[in-house]
Amino acid sequence: MCSSPGATATHCPYCALQCAMTLTVSGPGAASSSASASVEVSGRDFPTNQSGLCRKGWSSAELLKHPDRLREPLLKNDDGEHHPISWDRALGLIRDRVLATRARYGADAVGVFGGGGLTNEKAYLLGKFARLALGTSRIDYNGRFCMSSAAAAGNRAFGLDRGLPFPLTDLGTARTILMLGSNTADTMPPFVQHLQAARDAGGLIVVDPRRSATAELTSEGRGRHLQPAPKTDLALLLGITHVVIMEGLIDEPYVHRRTNGYDDVVRSVAPWWPERVSSVTGVPARLIRETAHRLAEPGGTYILTGRGVEQHANGTDTATAAINLALLLGLPGTPGNGYGTLTGQGNGQGGREHGQKADQLPGYRKITDPAARKHVAGVWGVPESLIPGPGLPAVELLASLGQPGGVRCLFVHGANVAVSAPNASSVLMGLRSLDFLVVCDFFLSETAAEADLVLPVLQWAEEEGTMTNLEGRILRRRAAVSPPPGARSELWIMARLAELLEAPSSFPDDPETVFTELRAASAGGLADYSGVDYAMLDAELHDAELHRGELHGRELHDGGAGAYWPYPAGSSGTPRLFLDRFAHADGRAVLHPVAPSSSAPFASTPDGVLTLMTGRLLEHYQSGAQTRRVSDLHSTSSEQALQIHPVTAAGLGILDGAEVEVSNERGIVRAVARLSPAVRPDSVFLSFHFPGTGNANVLTSSETDPVSGMPEFKTTQVLVRVHRPA
Ligand code: SF4
Numbered sequence: 001m002c003s004s005p006g007a008t009a010t011h012c013p014y015c016a017l018q019c020a021m022t023l024t025v026s027g028p029g030a031a032s033s034s035a036s037a038s039v040e041v042s043g044r045d046f047p048t049n050q051s052g053l054c055r056k057g058w059s060s061a062e063l064l065k066h067p068d069r070l071r072e073p074l075l076k077n078d079d080g081e082h083h084p085i086s087w088d089r090a091l092g093l094i095r096d097r098v099l100a101t102r103a104r105y106g107a108d109a110v111g112v113f114g115g116g117g118l119t120n121e122k123a124y125l126l127g128k129f130a131r132l133a134l135g136t137s138r139i140d141y142n143g144r145f146c147m148s149s150a151a152a153a154g155n156r157a158f159g160l161d162r163g164l165p166f167p168l169t170d171l172g173t174a175r176t177i178l179m180l181g182s183n184t185a186d187t188m189p190p191f192v193q194h195l196q197a198a199r200d201a202g203g204l205i206v207v208d209p210r211r212s213a214t215a216e217l218t219s220e221g222r223g224r225h226l227q228p229a230p231k232t233d234l235a236l237l238l239g240i241t242h243v244v245i246m247e248g249l250i251d252e253p254y255v256h257r258r259t260n261g262y263d264d265v266v267r268s269v270a271p272w273w274p275e276r277v278s279s280v281t282g283v284p285a286r287l288i289r290e291t292a293h294r295l296a297e298p299g300g301t302y303i304l305t306g307r308g309v310e311q312h313a314n315g316t317d318t319a320t321a322a323i324n325l326a327l328l329l330g331l332p333g334t335p336g337n338g339y340g341t342l343t344g345q346g347n348g349q350g351g352r353e354h355g356q357k358a359d360q361l362p363g364y365r366k367i368t369d370p371a372a373r374k375h376v377a378g379v380w381g382v383p384e385s386l387i388p389g390p391g392l393p394a395v396e397l398l399a400s401l402g403q404p405g406g407v408r409c410l411f412v413h414g415a416n417v418a419v420s421a422p423n424a425s426s427v428l429m430g431l432r433s434l435d436f437l438v439v440c441d442f443f444l445s446e447t448a449a450e451a452d453l454v455l456p457v458l459q460w461a462e463e464e465g466t467m468t469n470l471e472g473r474i475l476r477r478r479a480a481v482s483p484p485p486g487a488r489s490e491l492w493i494m495a496r497l498a499e500l501l502e503a504p505s506s507f508p509d510d511p512e513t514v515f516t517e518l519r520a521a522s523a524g525g526l527a528d529y530s531g532v533d534y535a536m537l538d539a540e541l542h543d544a545e546l547h548r549g550e551l552h553g554r555e556l557h558d559g560g561a562g563a564y565w566p567y568p569a570g571s572s573g574t575p576r577l578f579l580d581r582f583a584h585a586d587g588r589a590v591l592h593p594v595a596p597s598s599s600a601p602f603a604s605t606p607d608g609v610l611t612l613m614t615g616r617l618l619e620h621y622q623s624g625a626q627t628r629r630v631s632d633l634h635s636t637s638s639e640q641a642l643q644i645h646p647v648t649a650a651g652l653g654i655l656d657g658a659e660v661e662v663s664n665e666r667g668i669v670r671a672v673a674r675l676s677p678a679v680r681p682d683s684v685f686l687s688f689h690f691p692g693t694g695n696a697n698v699l700t701s702s703e704t705d706p707v708s709g710m711p712e713f714k715t716t717q718v719l720v721r722v723h724r725p726a
Contacts, residue, residue: 006026007023007024008022008024008480009021009022009044009476009478010022010461010476010478010480011467011476011477013060013063013346014346014621015056015188015344015345015346015621016188016344016345016347016348016469017191017469017470018048018346019043019048019049019053019057021042021043021053022041022042022043023039023040023041023481024039025037025038025039037064037481039065039461041053041059043057047167047168047169048168048191048469048473049190050190050193052189052193053190054188054189054618055618055619055632055633056619056630056633059632059633062629062631062632063459063629064462066443066629068443069443069484070442070444070448070454071484072084072085072456073085073086073089073453073454073486074444074451074454074456075089075093075452087488090453092500093453094438094497095497097409097435097436098134098409098501101408101409101435105408107135107388108136108137108391110134110135110136110407110410110411111138111397111400111407111410111411112129112138112139112356112410112412112413113142113394113397113398113410113413114413114415115351116141116142116146116346116348116351116414117347117414117622118347118413119347119463119466119467119511120347120350120353120465120466120468120518121466121515122414122491123141123347123350123351123355124354124355124362125490125495125507126139126355126356126413126490127139127354127355127356128380128507129494129503129507130356130411131355131386132380132387132498132504132505133494133501134411135386137388137389137391138391138400139358140356140357140391140392140393141351141357141415142345142414142415142417143348143352144358144393144708144709144710145394145420145422145710145713146307146343146344146345146348147163147343147348147349147352148315148705148709149310149311149312149315149316149318149705149708149710152316152705153319153322154323154341156316156320156590156707157320157582157589157590157591157592158323158577158578159582159584159589159590160364160577160582162349162472162565162577163340163343163471163472164340164342164471165332165340165472165576165577166471167471167564168470168471170302170336170338171194171195171197171198171302172194172196172197173197173300173336174197174203174301174302174336175198176295176299176300176301177198177203177204177205177301177303178207178291178301178304179195179204179206179207179214180237180305180308180309181233181305181306181307181310181714182208182304182305183210183212183213183215183306183308183616184214184306184342185212185213185214185216185217186213186214186617186618187618189618192217195217198302200222201299202221203223204218204223204224205218205223205226205291205294205295206218206223206226207226207309208227208308209228209230209679210613210615210643210679210683211227211677211678212615212678213618215227224287224291226291227680228281228283229281229682230680230715231312231714232282233308233318234314234317234318234321234595234596235272235277235280235281235596236277236281236283237321237322238268238272238321238595239273239276239277240288240295241265241269241292241321241324241325242272242273242277243288243289243292244292244296244328245266246273249293249295249296249328249329253330258327258330258333259590259591260586260588260591261590261591262591264591264592264593265328265591265592265593268593268594300337301329301337302331302337302338302339302340303322303329303331303338303339303340304339304340304341304342305318305319305322305340305341305342307615307714308714309322310710311710311711311714312710312712312713312714313704313710313711313712314596314597315705315710316705316710317595318594319341320594321594322339324591326339327589327591328591333576333578333579333580333582345622347467349468350466350474353468354518355376355521358390358392359391361376361387362376362521363376363521363522363523363524363525363527363528364527367389368389368390370384372525373387375523375524375525379521380505381504381505382504382505394709395421395422395702395704395709396709398417401430401431401433401434402430402433402435403430403433408434408436409434409435409436410434411438412437412438412439412447412448412451413440414440416441416445416447416625417431418431418445418446418447418449418450419445419625419691419695419697420622420623420688421697421711422700422701422711422713423697423698423701423702424667424697424698424700425666425667426666428450431450434452436452436453438452438453438455439451440454440490440493441454441455441457441625442457442458442459442487443625443626445623445625446625446691455488455493456484456486456487456488457488457489457493458487458488460477461481462479462480462483462487463477463483463489464479464512465515466511466515466534466537471564471575473561473562473563474529474537474562474564475537489511491508492509494507494509495509512534515529515533516533519531519532523569526583528566529565529567530567530568531567531569531570531571531572532563532573537562537563605682605717606717609717610682610683610717610718611682612664612684612685612686612699612718613679613685613686613715614685614686614687614697615685615714616688617687617689618637619633619634619636619637620687624689624690624691627689639671639672640670640672640687640693640695640696641672641674641687642662642671642684643674643678643679643685643686644674644676644720645676645677645679645680645681646677648681648682648684649673649675652722653722654673654720655725655726656673656674657673657674657726658672658673658723659671659722660720660721661720661722662684662686662699662719662720664699664716664719667699669686669693669696669698670723671686671694673726684720686699688713699718700712700716
């Protein structure tokens with residue numbers, strides 16, 4: 001471990017890049033409470049961030065001493081206010097309410113909602129806690145809102161889903177990178193350095209309806225920005241694929257040797273010639289052809305997707321279309337080329353591997369698979385019959401709150417659904433209709449404010465554990481300071497509650513012991529961690545040689561820090577997947593034909609109605625519950641702002657700085673108008689980091705993707721009008 005006295009090597013609390021940082025503690029000793037210690041953040045040399053941090057990372061220590069920090073359990077009394085109570089009383093109350101709910105309504109009336117920012121240890125224990133201590137099938141997590149479409153597409157194409165199936169540093173050798181629906185220049189700025197080689201070669205191609213900060217990187221001959229109409233990404237991909245097939249650009253030996261389903265995909269893209277796609281997307285046919293030819297040129301090509309194309313009710317099909325294109329070009333599993341999806345939340349990758357998903361058990365196993373159930377039951381020391389079957393995906397789980405046959409008592413860990421769930425007003429009503437809501441958090445988030453009982457938990461710099469970054473690289477999170485005396489780890493909370501509820505299995509509360517159990521539970525699964533341990537991760541040098549290499553004449557070395565799954569015991573991990581075979585039984589990838597839905601695939605927007613797009617800002621992370629409390633970030637971005645094209649604004653009589661109302665049948669959002677040519681005249685843009693009257697998710701629909709359960713977050717139709725002139 002590269003820590004010196006007073007300095008702790010760890011990783012950023014926020015996004016999936018998991019930038020390496022050093023926390024240097026001064027004050028009355030390294031064991032200082034986070035409230036009294038002074039903690040300085042510095043970037044640490046690591047392959048993914050190469051010492052860089054974004055503004056969120058640099059300012060993250062402010063969270064540790066924040067006056068809003070929760071320090072004792074809070075119970076909401078009849079007066080509607082939260083009042084401090086003891087831990088003994090809090091845990092006893094939870095036991096009583098769980099037992100009463102189970103007795104009256106059955107075990108599935110108790111639900112759990114987890115988070116993609118939880119450590120691997122917490123995500124694992126939460127799945128076990130729900131199924132064995134609470135006895136419920138009703139567990140899902142906010143990763144359903146993040147990676148579920150990309151995961152579903154990856155599983156059906158490759159038989160395995162790992163965000164980037166190669167080290168991020170491999171991008172440094174690329175001549176061409178196609179990025180679809182990803183704004184990394186704002187969401188994870190240190191990532192941009194990995195795009196430099198492609199930019200230097202004029203080969204960064206960004207697909208985004210908005211002229212985002214990432215799209216700006218293509219200017220001055222560095223690449224191209226394709227700006228399709230919102231919700232037409234799938235048609236654009238079919239058009240590029242059409243050209244690849246019809247103009248003889250496919251990698252025929254690869255397609256023949258490594259894939260199934262070619263003929264079906266040829267038929268499916270036949271109707272999508274460039275001129276037709278241009279009429280749907282607005283992207284000139286010439287650019288569609290040029291893009292296809294550029295992707296097929298030798299020298300290193302990568303296709304990367306993000307939430308912009310995935311967070312739709314057809315997100316799985318759109319991600320599948322991107323994978324089809326990559327497979328036809330022979331990219332996945334070919335050194336120096338590839339396909340990947342960019343995970344968003346801090347542990348968005350690990351969070352979906354260990355069993356907090358409604359349909360999965362640890363090791364990325366299907367909960368309906370008899371062999372998986374037998375293995376996990378063996379590790380847990382219980383009969384298979386005690387493991388419930390599949391639960392409800394997140395949107396359905398939230399829709400069931402307080403409903404007959406639905407969840408009456410809910411535990412929330414690491415999520416702020418009152419802000420981050422689609423159709424947020426109805427979710428808020430659901431939370432308020434519960435018999436009992438328990439929220440574990442370190443701040444009184446908008447969801448915690450609704451809770452009957454709030455349990456104060458540890459922050460990232462106060463706990464040990466592991467995270468798995470966007471490359472599938474397992475990393476150590478390390479404690480630099482002690483937590484406030486009244487806060488507890490979620491592992492401790494689950495272990496104590498499991499005892500009180502007389503769970504039929506033991507629940508350790510020490511992170512390393514939990515990780516040891518996780519390793520055993522994952523052994524033999526797709527996400528196999530069995531060969532990884534804390535000592536290995538702490539050494540951070542174990543596989544440096546393995547990760548060294550050369551591609552396209554450039555030296556590659558990703559530093560060897562961390563460990564890439566699958567990492568079965570006795571192996572040395574898997575930095576690059578699919579080199580010899582894909583994870584389907586026959587070792588081949590599946591080309592899966594997709595097409596826009598036949599009923600009104602690209603319905604036109606009625607006059608006066610605009611398409612709202614939602615997304616992230618540089619300054620904030622997720623629901624903003626943390627970053628809105630950081631003074632530097634708040635001072636730059638303190639309120640909801642609507643990006644609107646100057647021509648559109650003029651037509652509506654809106655001046656820059658005016659307060660506007662953005663509305664549809666689900667609700668109204670107030671925002672300050674910001675005139676910007678970055679958005680198309682047919683669209684407006686809101687971020688999703690703000691609560692209350694600024695919450696963009698009041699407007700988003702709970703329509704979901706039929707394969708993944710992903711809600712339609714990215715687009716909806718709205719009216720915009722002046723509320724108060726500038
Ligand atoms: Fe943290 Fe992500 Fe910023 Fe890196 S890019 S410092 S991980 S928020």
